[in-house]
Amino acid sequence: MSVVKIEGVSKEFRGGTIALTDVDLEIEAGEFVSLIGPSGCGKSTLLRVLGDLIEPTRGTVTVNGKTARRARRDRDYGIVFQDPVLYDWRTVARNIALPLEMAGWSRQKRADRVKEMLALVELAQFERHHPWQLSGGMQQRVSIARALSFDPALLLMDEPFGALDEMTRERLNMELLRIWERSNCTVVFVTHSIAEAVFLSTRVVVMSPRPGRISDLVAIDLPQPRTAATREEPRFFELVTQVREALHLGADLDSRRPTQARA
C-alpha cells in the first residue's frame, strides 16, 4: 500500500524561481526513501510540500489516502531538521513530551512514552538535562525521539546529520536504522551524502536542479539489517557509483539544456 502519492507537483516561488517541476513519486509503507541532489534541486522543498509546510503551485500530495493538510492536522508527520530545534527552557524529557502535550496525552501516558523513547535513543540518564548541556549528536537523538514519540506514519528528515562530524554521523546512521526497524514507520530522508543515502535507504530518489525534478530512482537491494560491514561490500560500492553517475547525468543534462532548447 502506498503511504505517499505525489502527483504532478510543481512549486514556483514568488519571484519566479521554479523549485520543483512536475514531480511524481509513490512511497510504500515501511520504505526508507532518500532524496539526494545538489543544492537547488528542490529536495528540501519537496519534503516541505510533502509535510504541508509549503503549498505546491500545482499537483497533489496524498498521505494515507488523505490530503497533506488533513495528514498534518491528524499529526501524521514527525519532522527532524538539520538543526535539532530543541527548546532550551525544557529539559530533554519535556522536549520529547512536547508533541504529546499538544496532542493532549495524560501525564502518566506521557511519562511512560518519554521513558520508552529515551531508552530507544539511549539517553535515559540525560532526561533532566537541558539541551545546551548535550553534544550535537545527542541533541539530534533527542530531536529524533521527539519526532517518533507520537508514532507518526511518516518520518520526514531534512539533512538531520548534515552538521555532525563523520564519526558521529555514521554512528547515528546505524542508530537510525535500528530505530526504523523497530518502529515500522516510513522515512523520507533528505541528504547530499551519496554514501549515507545508499547505506540507509531502500530506494534513492536522485534529483537535479534548474528546474528541480526527479532524474532517476535507484532501488537499493542491500540486505537488511545493515551493519558496519555493509559499507565494505562490493554491492555497496556499485550502488554508490550508480547513484553518483545518476547525479552527474542529471547535472550534464542541466548544462546541455540551453543548447537543446535552441536546437
Place this chain on the structure above:
Amino acid sequence: MSSTAPVAVQPGATEALGRLVGRRLRDWIPALVVLLLVIGGWQLAIPVFGIKKFLLPQPSTIWNAFWATRGNLLRAGWLTFQQALGGFAVGSAAAIALALVLARWRPLGRALMPYAIAANAIPIIAFAPIANAWFSPFGKSSKIAIAAALCFFPVLVNTLRGLTSVRPQSLELMHSYAAGEFEIFRRVRIPTALPFIFTGLKVASVLAMIGAIVAEYFGGTLGDLGTLIRSQYQVFDYKDAWAGILVACLFGIGFYLAVSIAERLVLRWEPSTSD
C-alpha cells in the same frame, strides 16, 4: 565545566547562591576596588583642589548628612519607591500586553510602531508638571503615570523583539504539530521572549525610580524624595540634597538587583544569564 560536560552535576548550595548573584564573590573584587578608588580620590580631591562645598561635598560629608537624617530619608525613599513600583507595574504590564497584540497581528504593529517610536521622543520629564495637572499633584497617581510612561517603551521594544525573534524552523515544527497561534505563543514565542522581556524590565526598573522622583520634583507631597531634594536645594542645604540623591541611588540599585534576581529565578534554564 558544568555548562558543557554532558554529565549530571548537582550544584551545591554555595554554587546555587553564586548563580543567583551572577558570579562568584571573588569576581566582584575589581568593581569594589574601583569603587573604593573613586570614593577615596573624590574625598582627597575636594581639599586638594579647594573645591567649594556647595559645588561638591566630600563623600564623608554626604555620608554624615545621610546618617544624621537616615530615618527621614529612608522613609522618603520608601514612599518614592512605592510610586516607582506602581508605575513600573502599570507601564510594563501595558507594554507587554501591547507587544503581544502587535506580535500577533503584524500589520497592526507596522501601523502603530512608528507612533510608539515617535512618542518615545517626547521628553516625558517635561511632561511631569502637566501630568501633575491632569492627575492630583498631591496624589500618587501623577507620579505613577510618569514612571509608567518612562517604563513603557523599553519594555515594549524588547518584548516585541523577543516575541518575533523565533527561528523559522521552530515555527515549522509547531506547524507540523498542527499548532494554532495561541499554542505557538504559549509554547514558543513567550518563552523565547522572556530573556528579552527581562532586559526591558531591568532598564525600566531604573527609569521608574527616576520618573517618580522627577514627578515629585514638580509637585510632590511632603516626605517624598523628590520634594525633599528640591526643598533642600532651595535652602542651599546641598549636603542633605546629596544625601537624598544617595538614597535615590540605593533604592534604584536595589530595585534593579531585585529584577535581576527575579530574572535568574525565572530563567534558571538559561546556560548563562550573567551580563
